[in-house]
Amino acid sequence: MRECDGLTDSLLYIIQTALGSNDIDSKTIENCVCILRNLSYRLAAETSQGQQLGSEELDGLLCDANGRDGETSGCWGKKKKKKKGQDQWDGVGPLQDSADPPKGVQMLWHPSIVKPYLTLLSECSNPDTLEGAAGALQNLAAGSWKWSVYIRAAVRKEKGLPILVELLRIDNDRVVCAVATALRNMALDIRNKELIGKTHTLHIASALASCGLSV
Numbered sequence: 001m002r003e004c005d006g007l008t009d010s011l012l013y014i015i016q017t018a019l020g021s022n023d024i025d026s027k028t029i030e031n032c033v034c035i036l037r038n039l040s041y042r043l044a045a046e047t048s049q050g051q052q053l054g055s056e057e058l059d060g061l062l063c064d065a066n067g068r069d070g071e072t073s074g075c076w077g078k079k080k081k082k083k084k085g086q087d088q089w090d091g092v093g094p095l096q097d098s099a100d101p102p103k104g105v106q107m108l109w110h111p112s113i114v115k116p117y118l119t120l121l122s123e124c125s126n127p128d129t130l131e132g133a134a135g136a137l138q139n140l141a142a143g144s145w146k147w148s149v150y151i152r153a154a155v156r157k158e159k160g161l162p163i164l165v166e167l168l169r170i171d172n173d174r175v176v177c178a179v180a181t182a183l184r185n186m187a188l189d190i191r192n193k194e195l196i197g198k199t200h201t202l203h204i205a206s207a208l209a210s211c212g213l214s215v
Contacts, residue, residue, distance in 0.1 A: 002039050002047065008107045011036055012116065019119050025126040033120065033132035036108070040136045043109050044145035109140060109147040111154035118160045127172045134167065134178035141185035152189040161192060165200045 001007060011032045018024050102110035113136075120133040137160075140151040155161065164186070167179045183204075187193040196204075 002105045002108065005104070008036070008039065008105055009103070012107060012113070015116050015120070019116060019123070024120065024124050025129070029120075029124075030126055030129045030132065033129050033136065037132045037136040037139065040108055040139040043139070044143055044148065047105065109151070111147075111150050113140070114151060114154040114158055114160065118155070118158050118163055121160075121163050121167060127170070127175050130167065130170070130172075130175045131178045134164070134175065134182050137164075138178060138182040138185055141182065141188070144188075148185075149189070152186050152192055155186055156189065156192050156195065161186065161195055161200065165196075165203045168204060 014032050015029060015036075018026065018029050023029060102112065107113060117133045117137055120129060124130055124133070137151070137155065141148055141155065155164075161183075164179050164183050168176055168183075170176060170179075183196065187196055
């Protein structure tokens with residue numbers, strides 16, 4: 001389905017058109033978001049772009065996620081220091097290896113998809129749509145694929161962390177579960193983890209307490 005000509009473009013167009021209108025809570029938007037969430041699952045493993053990720057690049061991404069640099073003993077042995085800026089996009093400036101604007105299946109993982117998802121999470125009241133949007137971000141931010149690194153940076157740039165944290169208060173277990181897992185994946189980014197720890201710990205603890213849980 002990902003390779004179906006015009007599918008991703010059409011789904012995103014429908015969502016973009018509904019943002020800021022009464023249609024945002026409609027069944028149509030719910031279905032579009034849920035399809036995009038499913039299409040976003042295991043992108044790194046199931047797309048040609050993801051399969052081009054070699055062990056050396058994967059090693060670098062995994063080690064970068066742990067805050068290491070320089071020449072270190074990586075997951076597959078010793079690795080050289082990565083060139084400045086390589087796979088370290090922080091949400092600002094142009095992206096390497098990206099069509100501008102993205103087209104077709106590329107739109108599934110391009111950081112520009114973050115903003116409509118966050119808008120849905122901010123403005124929508126349909127719990128199924130909220131679960132779908134949070135689940136899509138959860139899928140996109142998972143793992144150490146280059147585009148997952150970019151997605152985590154884009155969520156920070158678009159001030160999406162407070163939006164996700166606030167949704168932990170919602171009275172819907174499925175939404176809370178999707179949001180909590182999305183936050184876990186966002187925290188794979190060192191800067192995101194620091195922001196969550198410094199500014200959102202009390203909110204998260206409060207949300208967990210309201211669910212009868214503790215930290």
